Amino acid sequence: MTSACEENWRSELKATVRYDKIEKLSTGTSHKAAFAIETEAYNNSDSRATYENACNAILEYQVPRSEELGSDSTIPRSPGISIGQYTGCHHLASGLASEIYRSTTVALKVITETRNVEPHNAAREVKILSNISHASIVRLVSTFKDVEGRLVLVFPYMPLTLAKIIQTASVPESLIRVCFHDLLSALAYLHSNNIIHRDVKPSNVLLSSPTGPAYLADFGTSWHPTFSLNDEPADYKVIEVGTTCYRAPETLFGNRSYNASLDMWATGTMLAECLRKPPKPLFESRDTSEDGNQLGLILSIFKRLGTPTIETWPEAEAFSTPPFLWYQEFPGKSWEDLLPEVSEDGRDLIRGLVCYESRRRLSATEALKHQFLNSFTTT
Structure with a gap:
């Protein structure tokens, strides 16, 4: 039950506090834009804590993140467009x-393809997100139709992605541990409900700050044991799921009965990429739209x-299409040779995730207990 204090938080918020927020926000953008950001946070927040978090997320993003991450991205100064009730959308x-x-404190996902092109299915994405709840999965705030009749999904805005x-x-190992602990927690929850995300990749891991926490996003191609059965x-x-170098090998060879271990392969390849110095994908792959992308990925894995x-x-x-009749055999490399700069704990976790036989891959629950993450969670 909401307390009276929570209900009256706006009347108790002093004007000087709001003005101070605006002044701080204006250090990374115009005063007019800062005023608009603070006003939206004030109007859309349901408590003082939510208001503070919304403002602080922007404050952290403006200057420290630009310096730490080598990015020149700041809050846009152009007026942007309107989408539904949301103004200043960029x-x-x-x-x-x-x-x-x-739009300041929210992200809007506008569905531009009116026909479902499996596995892309916006209606199913909404149903899945409306029926799940986990601290490390991005929250669906609301949905609506814009003036063109397009479906729009509204999420809390996260200023960073792992990508x-x-x-x-350079990715600090402390951040790697945070990101993968949160990601694996989300996957353990999904897999316990027989849901397969099917597009685990760095751009779908969102962060609220340079130190986390992390949130799994984009369920547009996810498989659900009930909602997907009519179509799949x-x-x-x-089998056309996953993105470039994160695709699991079973989909490349026609296995339509794959399971949640598909996500674990992608998680392992992503962990290897983050731990390499400098970060670099474990496998090479062209863009999905390019000819030969699948063959190139297969050869890279082999x-x-x-x-x-x-x-x-x-x-x-x-x-x-079994993979045993290829004209050339490659001996492969040891994990020590593939990841010489990675700690043995890190290599061991990757080894347990990136293996051909899906039944031998660690589950998300098992991976959460691995020493590589356990040393982080207990410190």
Whole structure:
């Protein structure tokens, strides 16, 4: 039950406090924009704590993040566009079926593809997000239709992604531990409910500050044991899932009965990328739209891990296109050679995630107990 203090927080907030917030915000943008940011935080927050968090998130992003992360991004000075009730919306990113905009304290996901192109399904994404709740999964605030009739999903705005941090050429190990502890917590929750995210990658790990916490986002291609069954039976799922170098090998060889271990492969490749110095993808892959992208990824995996055999990948014998008849055999490299600068604990966790046989991969719950993360959680 909401307390009277929480209900009356606006009347108890002194004007001098609000003015101080505006002055601090204006150090990274114009005074007019700072006023608009503070006003939206004031109007849209349901408590003093929410108001403080909204303002502080912007304050942390403006100057310290630009210096720490080598980014010149600040709050845009242009007026932006209006989307529904939200004004000052600025474009952040584009995807196959959506565009992302920011309006001060919220992010708007505008669905631009009116027809579902499986596995992209906006209605299913809304249903999944409306039926799950976890501290490390981005929260769906609301949905609405814009003037063009497009579906819009509203989320809390997060100023950083793990992808953006990777681009700085150095990821602090303390942040890596935070990000992957939060990511694995989210995946353990999803997998316990038989939900497969299917697009785990650095740009879908959002951060509220340079030190975390982290949130798993973008459920536009996720598989749900109930909501997905009409379009994708459990034994005949879409295999065109995942992004470039994070795609699991079972989808590359036609296994439509894959399970949640798909997410664990992607998590392991992402962890290896973050721990390498400088950060670099473990496997090479062209953009999904480019010819030969799948073959290039397969060859990259084989060259690093070795061409699989029935002994190293027994489940693949049942795939529609088994990988055992390739014209060239690659011996593969040891994890010590692949990741010489990574600690043994880090290599051991990656080894447990990035392996051909999906049944041998660590689950999210098991990975959470690994020494690499356990040493972080107990300090």
